[in-house]
Amino acid sequence: MPVRASRNLDGTGTMEPVIQDGGTEGGATQKDSPLRYDISLLGRILGETIRAQEGDETFDTVERVRQTSISFHRDSSETARGELQAILSGLPTARAITVIRAFGYFSHLANIAEDQHHIRRTRAHAMTGAAPRQGSLAHALGRAYSAGVSARRLQAFLDGANCSPVLTAHPTEIRRKSSIDREMQIARLLDDRDRIHFTPAELTANRKELRRAVLVLWQTSILRGTRLRVLDEVANGLSHYDHTFLRELPRLYSDLEDELGLVEGWEDVTVPSFLRVGSWIGGDRDGNPYVTAEVLREALRMQSARALDFYLDELHRLGGELSLDDRRVAVSDGLRALAERSPDHSPHRATEPYRQAIAGMYARLAETARVLDGVEAARHAVGAAPAYAGAGELRADLDTVYESLTAHGSASLARGRLRRLRRAVDVFGFHLASIDQRQNSDVHEAVVAELLEVAGAEAGYLQAPEERRIALLRAELTGARPMSAPHLTYSERTAGELATLAEAADGRRRYGPQAVRHYIISKTDGVSDILEAAVLLKEVGLLHPREARLDVDIVPLFETIGDLQRCSEVMDRLFALPEYRRLLTSRGETQEVMLGYSDSNKDGGYLTSIWELYKAQTVLIEVFRRHGVAMRLFHGRGGSVGRGGGPSYQAILAQPPGAIQGSIRVTEQGEVIAAKYGNAEVGRRNLETLAAATLEATLLTAEGRPPPDAHLAVMESLSERAFAAYRGLVYETEGFERYFWESTVIGEIANLNIGSRPASRKKSTSIEELRAIPWVFSWAQCRLMLPGWFGFGSAVKGWLSDNPDGLETLRAMVRDWPFFGTALSNMDMVLAKSDIAIASRYAELVTDRALGATIFARLRAEWQDSIDAVLAITGQATLLEGNPLLARSIRNRFPYIDPLHHVQVELLHRHRAGDPDPVVVEGIHLSINGIAAGLRNSG
Known part of the structure; x- marks a missing residue:
């Protein structure tokens, strides 16, 4: 194993192992040596930080706790456990807080090291030229090719595919963004140690940077002092677009196109944008009174501003790259026209039409950002230009540049940054991500009842049986007359619901139809629940009865065990209603259904929950087939196994044959978002796994035999x-x-x-x-x-x-x-x-x-x-x-989680006994954070 010499800050020499190829000698032990080294390195830095910041006595306490906990896990000694409990139970509150912080931060640092090791092993695997791994698109395509999937069938799959991870703000992510940012910095520094052949001075500089990052982490409060606002959650979610989604999704598409181009018979297969990101953050009103029309408006604006800022930066960089001189290269008439319309009249670029054209596009996009979002571009445009009417116009201009380059000997230039930017605009538009709307059926019921009563149409809706309700709602869906009127007075709840729905409709007009595409009904247990949502959509112009057109997907969410058992009956009755079937025609004869893993688990336990979910999908497949409707499933999964968590690849392939049908949406919740998408490479792998599993489940197992x-x-x-x-x-x-x-x-x-x-x-x-x-x-x-x-x-x-x-x-x-x-x-x-x-x-x-x-x-x-x-x-x-890898992870981290439990229990005793010290509560909250970090998928 190669080594490089370096010196500590005190001048003492050390030898740092540098793994260049991952190694295979000794099997897993040799492969894991870089992980053990990284964990040891970060642990030493953390220990040195604690000693410097908190003093020798505190450091000695932390070290004694660490060694005692490791001893217990190694020998299963009850004496060691008793000693550990005695040490921790007798700590003063302030010292206990430091112990909690020490072991909590170690868990976070160990997570970083493990993620980097996964990246390291993936790269080592690729560098050896080994067969593609399960979960990769290369593996999925290889299986499809071996199974004889034709180009026509593959193209049909891609044309109809719809894969979407949907980010939610469900509260299991405890860390502040400030802490997450520092952890990302540490991850980048570790990654540099793998990829860069450092000189001794550079390696020393890297370690100094690691020390500084850990110091900032230690001195930063990991807890929030105030409760998050919804817009804080929006901002936190947007951070993952900067380093993962906006950059990695276009690269994934480019790699997929290149992969297909190398396969004989598949060269002409095109790749539409079938993999997109969705969001509930700012649109999920179910049980959250703080999601309002104003919040939705600002969430849409914040998302759009993030997308446009990215495009502006990429256009600026693209203009710097495409310095092509038309005295040396020919250009298309379309490109020439773009350049002539540009406000860029600098004599320095008179012979550089690509730069002129891109400067004009930048000016138009800058004006778009100002008009749509009230945002001024970071770099001023060269002159005034009209705003783009929609993302399609920007994409058309980019296509013009692409076609001119491709037609005139510069195809390789077209397939770099420009190709990725074109794909980004196609995927993210001016809206960035579709914001789902979600509300509880009880709220819909009350709002519809009030609208009917105030309008004088029906006074006893809430007491009416299901059949009567369905009849009333069907009548409302066939007429163009609205139930609400601006001069009438409604309750705060009804007025708020109508205002939020109206804002969703306005958002679609401002940012494009992709901005809001789904309306989800929590606690669906009958046909009327779905029709009530349809009637409310009609009130704000998202359902057009005369044209039999529905602008968004209405998505029933079946959550409890009873709801799952009745879902096929509900959908069967719904599809039998001609008023609703006409609306489905406008949605491509496709109906989305959401299945809830969390509430069904709390209702009936793990085994019954997953079994009823499996059976629900099986019967829904038959109902949809009989009515000639395509089914798209939306899986409401959480991070923990109790909420549907677990490896996504295996979970998708374990669905009943025929359940996927080329389309799947999956919620990504809480701490899982940062774990999956906080690191760009890890995020790319998770996005690829979702697409690969969907491809395999659709093309290779859809017609599989059901279990006996x-x-x-x-x-x-x-x-x-x-x-x-x-x-x-x-x-x-x-x-x-x-x-x-x-x-x-x-x-x-x-x-x-x-x-x-x-x-x-x-x-x-x-x-x-x-x-x-x-x-x-x-x-x-x-x-x-x-x-x-x-x-x-x-x-x-x-x-x-x-x-x-x-x-x-x-x-x-x-x-x-x-x-x-x-x-x-x-x-x-x-x-x-x-x-x-x-x-x-x-x-x-x-x-x-x-x-x-x-x-x-x-x-x-x-x-x-x-x-x-x-x-x-x-x-x-x-x-x-x-599963030796997970077993190894647990062995490494559990000695550092156990002390957190012991201190947490001790502080809970003090708090519940009436100790008024607010530091006790802080310690409990810090221990919750540390335990969650150590367990990773806990919420």
Whole structure:
């Protein structure tokens, strides 16, 4: 392994390993040596920072805690655990805060090192010329080619494909943007150490920069002092466009075009912009009173300004590159006309028509930014020019430049920055990302009832049965007469809903139809819920009854177990209504349906949730096929397994055959956004994985055989048993609600400034009203991870009791059925991240000791049964035996998470005993941050 000499700041020499090819000697151990080195390097820098900033005594305490925790994890010594608990329980509050910060920051730094190691290994894999990895487009295309997919079929897939990660502001991202920015700086510095052959002086400079970045991180408050506003969430979401989406998506498209051009028979396949980014931030009103018409207007403006600023900068750079002299190259008539219309009359560029044309485009775009968004371009235009009427006009001008270069011997120039900019404009337009509108069906119901009553059309809508409601709404959809009038007075809620919908319609007119494309109805459980939304869209001109035209997709969201079980019946009845079917024609005979993973899990537990989601898709496929409607599924997944998380590639391929149909939208929520898209290369890989899995699921598995009926029957039985166990504990055990609130940090999470939306839908402690996000987040904090496994142990134990020879059947299901295999893999991961001993300390927080002991005993028994079931079915001796990379990650980080739990429990004891010191609350919040960082997918 090559080494380079360098010197520490104190002049002592060190030898830093530099991995150039990743190495293969020694297998995984050799491959992982750069990761271990990076973690050690960052840990040393953090330790030196703590010593310098907090003093030797504090550093010694942190180091003693670290060594004791490592000793326990290495030897499973109860003596070490007792010593660790004794050290942490006796710490003064101020010292405890420093310990929390030390171990929390280490978790963040370890995450950075792991992400960089994934990038390192991906590059090493590519440099060896090895076969493409699963999840890459090259691998997906290779499979398609080997399967004999024709160019015509591939083109049809691309023409109809629609893939979209949709960013949401759901509150599980605790870090401030200031901290995230410093972490990105550290990641870049680590990346430089891999890619650049440093001189000794340069390597020393790199380490100094790392020290400075860690110092700033240490001296920066990781917690927010005030609750986020919605527009703060918009700004946080936009940061991922600068370094990932705006740059990496065009590169992905370019690479895909180049890949297809190398395949015999596929050379003429064109690539439309089928992969786009969506957003809920600024448009999701469900349970968030702070999302208003004004907020939506500003969110649209902020998004547009970010896109136009990027285009302006790229045009400026493009003009600097295309200094072509028309005395040496010919140009097209179209390019010449662009140059002649340009306000650039400088004699220095009289023979440089490309620069003249681009200067004119820049001037038009600068005026567009001023008119649309009230933003002045960073660089002044050379003269006045009219604004673009839409992104299509800008794209047409870029096409003119591209065609002229291509036709006159400069095709390679056209396929650089210009090609990427053309694609960016096509993908992001002047709107950047479509902002979905979402509202709860209860709100729609109340608004429609008020409109009907004020208009004198119907006074008893809220009491009317479903059939009567459907009849009234169908009548409203066939007439052009609006129900609302500007001179009438409405409640604040109704006026706000109409104003927000009107703003959505105006946003489409200002920024283009892509600005708002979807209207999502939470808590859909009947046809009237969908028709109510349609009627409200009609009120603001987004539904045109005379033309039978609908301007946005109406998307029912089925969330609870009961809703999932009824969804096919609802859609069947909806499609039978001629008024609605006419509207679908204007949407290309395509209907989107959203499926909720979070609430269905909280309602029925993990196993029943994923099974009902699977069955819902199966029956929806049949309903849509029978009515001749194309189906697009929108998966409302979170970061944790309890909310639908887990590897995206496997999750998509595990869907029922025929469920994908070339289209899929998936929510990206909370801390998952930064984890997936905070790093440009990691973001690129995640975008590629979504597209690749969609291609494979559509072209290669869509016609696959369904699982045998025997497997379906077993799964149904397991689900029924798991459902009974889960409901029996969570909703039918007296005192469980109290146990949950006292044994977890749910109360403290509710007061943590991590999002603009309240933790509960109503002012209540009931689990029914609690949002799924804090529910899952709370169980992760106490290391039980209950939403990801509870009920499985009881289900398997009971089923095997009735079927003594059934273990081989369960093993066959894992082996032959991707759905069941993925479910077991996810539970394997969640159970490996759980820790029953740590969970027992949280159980001691319950003031009714008998209640706490009784319920925890049930939790412990089910936890052990679930582990036993996973191991028996998978044939593993230990959890994660088949996933050594994750097992390694857990081994590396858990000794640094355990101290956070111990201090958190101690501070919770103090806080709940009445300690008025606000630093105690700060410490609890800091520990929540550190634990979430260590577990990564916790919310």
